[in-house]
Amino acid sequence: MKIVCVTACTVGIAHTYIAQEKLENAGKKAGHEIHIETQGTIGIENELTQQQIDEADIVILAADVSVSGRERFNGKTIIQVGTEVAVKSPNKLIKKAEEIVNQKK
Amino acid sequence: MDVKEIIDINTIKTDLDVENKDEALRELAELLLENNYITDVDGFLNDIYAREAAGKTGIGNHIAIPHGNSEFVKKIGVAIGITRKDIPWETLDGRGVKLIILFAVGKNNDGAQSHLKLLSSFARKLGNEEVTAKLLQAENPESVKAVLTS
Numbered sequence: 546m547k548i549v550c551v552t553a554c555t556v557g558i559a560h561t562y563i564a565q566e567k568l569e570n571a572g573k574k575a576g577h578e579i580h581i582e583t584q585g586t587i588g589i590e591n592e593l594t595q596q597q598i599d600e601a602d603i604v605i606l607a608a609d610v611s612v613s614g615r616e617r618f619n620g621k622t623i624i625q626v627g628t629e630v631a632v633k634s635p636n637k638l639i640k641k642a643e644e645i646v647n648q649k650k
Numbered sequence: 651m652d653v654k655e656i657i658d659i660n661t662i663k664t665d666l667d668v669e670n671k672d673e674a675l676r677e678l679a680e681l682l683l684e685n686n687y688i689t690d691v692d693g694f695l696n697d698i699y700a701r702e703a704a705g706k707t708g709i710g711n712h713i714a715i716p717h718g719n720s721e722f723v724k725k726i727g728v729a730i731g732i733t734r735k736d737i738p739w740e741t742l743d744g745r746g747v748k749l750i751i752l753f754a755v756g757k758n759n760d761g762a763q764s765h766l767k768l769l770s771s772f773a774r775k776l777g778n779e780e781v782t783a784k785l786l787q788a789e790n791p792e793s794v795k796a797v798l799t800s
Contacts, residue, residue, distance in 0.1 A: 555704055558755055558766065559715045559773045566777025586759065587766045609705070632709050632777070633742040 546602040546646055548572055548639075549593050550581040553608040554628045557585035564607045564631035571635035575643070584613055593617070602646045605638065607631035622649065653775070654799040656728055656768045660685045662791035666731040666750075671739050675716060678729035678752045687727035687754050694722040694754070708741025713782055715773070717753035726765040727754045728772065730794055732786070749786055751776065772798065 550568055554560035565581045572579030580601075582593045595617075598604075604623045606612050607630065624642055631638055661681045668674045675698060679691045688694045697720035701707070708714045729752040736746030753773075759766055775781045775798060788794040 556701060556717060556719060556755075558753060558769055559707075559717050559776075560709075562770045562773035563709060563715070563777035566774045570778065583770070585770055586755070587763060587770060590770075629706065629742055 546577050546643065547597075547600050548577050548579045548603055548605060548642060549597050549601040550579065550605040551584060551593070551608060551612050552581060552628060552631065553584035553610050553612055555609050557587075560609070560628040560632060561585040564628045564635075567635035568605065568607065568631050568638070571639045575636070575639050577639070584608075589613070603642045605631075605642060607638075622646070652799070653768055653772050654795065656726065656765060656772060657730075657795045657798050658685060658727060659791045659795055661687070661727060661729040662794050663730070664732045664788055664790050664794060666733040668731075668733055668737060670737055671747075674731055674733065674737060674750050675752065678731050678750060681729045682727060682752070682754050685727070687725050687729075688720070688722050689724055690722045694720050696720075697722070698752070702740070706740040706742055708739040708743075708745075708747055709776070710741060710743035710745070711779070711782060712736065712745060712748040712786060713776065714739050714741065714747040714750045715753065715776060716750065717755065719755050719757045721757045723754045723756040725754075726756065726759075726762055726769060728752065728769070729754070730791075732788065732794070749782070 701718035739747040
């Protein structure tokens, strides 16, 4: 399946990027296509394209602060968690995303 | 620029002989002071503790990443400490900590974008289990640097 994510943390220098790395590895390991936008102190990187968002089966927001541009995901299925969840249990989070997407089918 | 530009061998200590979080943070902050990254140990640690109070910085698997924005930071940098034994820390997996990576970032980062970018790629490496497993095994500052820049 196709997943898009946004990661963002309070200070914007550490958890944002650790969560990015962990989600990316977990997503790829499970065989998914995954795109992750980071919103940190240096600003937005890997900004998701409208096409990536449109094609995504599910959106994972791993954020401790409000996600900028959240309206881009209106109408999508969204899992919202703190960065801690993505850092601690990335594989579980991806599994949960799979379950939610499968239920919808 | 490359990550190796923010990894300073002088701010890496692989034989930290400390009993707790406070001793570890203080020793790493002293290293940052000696090497001109920060201007004041106590002021800097206050800002680090402000972030500690906001949530766990122990990311699991014996690693902690204390950090925060501090006006006492002159230059963006990182101090890395490896302790001989697990020390108590607030962690996501409830285990103690052996590898402490202390980020020093200023409050005003105008003109520091490229360094912040390096710091973010460095943070990203810490989300990679292969990297952290090797770091935990590192026996001297040179090998810590080698793992992070490979």
